[in-house]
Amino acid sequence: MSNEKIDVDVEYLTRVEGHGNIKVNASDGQIEKCEWQVIETPRYFESMVVDHSWKELHHITSRICGICSIGHTVASLKATEAAMGIEISKQDELLRKLILHAENMQSHILHVGYLALPDLMGEGSVIPLASSHPEELKTVIRLHRLSNEMSEMVGGRTTHPQRLIPGGFSKIPTEKELTELKNKLRNSFNDLMAVADLCEAKADKFPDFNRETEFISLTNEDEYAFYDGQVRSTDTGIQPVTDYKDITNEFVVNQSTAKFARNNRQSYMVGALARLNNNYDQLSPMAKGVAERFNLKPVNHNPFMNNIAQLVEVVHNVRDSINIIDKLLENGLEPQEEYHEPEIEVKAGRGIGAAEVPRGILFHDYTYNEEGICTAGNCVIPTNQNHANIQQDMEELAPNLINEGKDEDEIELNLEMLVRAYDPCISCSAHHLDVEFVD
Amino acid sequence: MAKLGVIGIGNTLKGDDGVGVMLVNRLEEEDFSDEVEFHEVGTSGLNIIHYLKDLDKAVIIDALRSEGEPGNSTFFRPNEVDNSIKIRSTHDANLLEAIDLSETLGERPEDIVIMGIIPEDISLRDELSPLLKEKLPELEEKLKGKINSLLEEEGGGFPSS
Incomplete structure (x- = not known):
């Protein structure tokens, strides 16, 4: 055991979206302070949506986050559609699933390739990788570009999609575009396996840290759930999405301007590892094959394995996107006019929409009046649901590292890697807290 | 072209x-x-490398955390930035790092000019502050002037920045 003073003070942790700090103080091996702090301008989500029309909400909420703009759009549309009883066609549902796959790939590849790989390679950022591992980096960039192209083809843009609207799509891709995309996806498997090889070669760099926790995600009996389903917890089983407030139980802590969440324990985890733990059997065989290379099986309690779960999901995303395109082409695309506007009967009501987005389960909840104006809104984002789990992990990992005799730099790196493994998107996690902090 | x-x-x-x-x-x-194409990148950080890839020249406009009067704008090239001064856009996705990456990949446009604008208020609101609203036409004129001067330069023969 160390008898030194340990003072880890990471202000503005790099390679995460937004502003988070890590503070650990220890003396004679005893932790005096261990905090994951989220310090970011609070975002007044609720006030952004109230008084706006049902036609605008998905555009407004897509701007909450540059990385998860598609996921916010989809959850927002689902909430509006649930509130007004709007149904969408099977074709539109398949296209929405396709664009969610695109965003998941986009985000996971960015995280694994640009943000996590430097840790595994012992580099401070992605820039040195361009010199030390140029081919590997080019592979990552090719995959990233493919997912961007896919988002643009279905949504009209790589971020902040324009074509997704209540009731369907204003414009859909052509069969020719879908066929071309399918061929590109097929050709990406070599690149995916190259990234898997690279991660496998560095697998020993993932700390062997296990802390039992609860995992929450959507689940769907028909498929590995991203677009739709019920909420599943490894602790408490399956509940409808409408119970989301009883599941997320957001609360306020002194150290953070973002809300924390808990369900059955002091914390729970959402995201790729949670989805994999809950829905492993529904992964495509190729994705399972990648999971097996890392001995990643449910229920895995090592948060660092979230990086690998992301890689596994990308393989699944590509495989399932090909299946979706096959289905769309098999059925033949139902034509629609260039600027399609579905007929919507506007009515009052409340609707809750949930979707799995790269960092985990996302809920949007809107209430509309008869004119279709939003009178109340709530949004529970994945990163907020993970903060408490990051804190709990840190409280267990920090003393372990001190007891192992690690020096300050090693402790700092391991704690940074822990936070980065969750891929937190802090810039959209810190939204409005309408409370007084207790000193 | x-x-x-x-x-x-x-x-x-x-x-x-x-x-x-x-x-x-x-x-x-x-x-x-x-010759001119417009892109809105939002806040998705490193994503900008994909937009830079097929360009010969680029003007990137961003809010800038820097000393100075809100509403003021400045044009600079990446090599003019002294990292020790820490001029930084309000997005920590590290614009300069993304430009470096683009360069290392051999995809960087020949010339990149950054227009940095000092914000008055970056709290959550879906419109500009009154000051920036007032300044917007002036900023627009400055930006147009820069676009036109970049277009007028013959054959893309810019000093490499």
Whole structure:
């Protein structure tokens, strides 16, 4: 055991979206302070949506986050559609699933390739990788570009999609575009396996840290759930999405301007590892094959394995996107006019929409009046649901590292890697807290 | 034909943080030659490398955390930035790092000019601060002037920055 003073003070942790700090103080091996702090301008989500029309909400909420703009759009549309009883066609549902796959790939590849790989390679950022591992980096960039192209083809843009609207799509891709995309996806498997090889070669760099926790995600009996389903917890089983407030139980802590969440324990985890733990059997065989290379099986309690779960999901995303395109082409695309506007009967009501987005389960909840104006809104984002789990992990990992005799730099790196493994998107996690902090 | 990209970065839900995006949206409506293309990158950080890839020149507009009067704008090239001074856009996705990456990949446009605008208010609001709103036409004129001067330079023969 160390008898030194340990003072880890990471202000503005790099390679995460937004502003988070890590503070650990220890003396004679005893932790005096261990905090994951989220310090970011609070975002007044609720006030952004109230008084706006049902036609605008998905555009407004897509701007909450540059990385998860598609996921916010989809959850927002689902909430509006649930509130007004709007149904969408099977074709539109398949296209929405396709664009969610695109965003998941986009985000996971960015995280694994640009943000996590430097840790595994012992580099401070992605820039040195361009010199030390140029081919590997080019592979990552090719995959990233493919997912961007896919988002643009279905949504009209790589971020902040324009074509997704209540009731369907204003414009859909052509069969020719879908066929071309399918061929590109097929050709990406070599690149995916190259990234898997690279991660496998560095697998020993993932700390062997296990802390039992609860995992929450959507689940769907028909498929590995991203677009739709019920909420599943490894602790408490399956509940409808409408119970989301009883599941997320957001609360306020002194150290953070973002809300924390808990369900059955002091914390729970959402995201790729949670989805994999809950829905492993529904992964495509190729994705399972990648999971097996890392001995990643449910229920895995090592948060660092979230990086690998992301890689596994990308393989699944590509495989399932090909299946979706096959289905769309098999059925033949139902034509629609260039600027399609579905007929919507506007009515009052409340609707809750949930979707799995790269960092985990996302809920949007809107209430509309008869004119279709939003009178109340709530949004529970994945990163907020993970903060408490990051804190709990840190409280267990920090003393372990001190007891192992690690020096300050090693402790700092391991704690940074822990936070980065969750891929937190802090810039959209810190939204409005309408409370007084207790000193 | 040489391609000039005008790229707006920022979050329009965070007041003046979205000024780059708003400027791009305004200019997009105007009649520029086919050489000019407009992109709104939002806040998705390193994603900008994919937009830079096919350009010969780029103007990137972003809110800038720096000393100075809110509403003031400055044009600079990446090599003019002294890292020790820590000029930084309000997006920690590290614009300069993304430009470095683009260069290392051999995809960097020949010339990149950054237009940095000092924000007054980047709290959550879906419009610009009154000050920036007032300044917007002036900023737009400055940006147009820069686009035109980049277009006028012959054969893309810019000093490499």
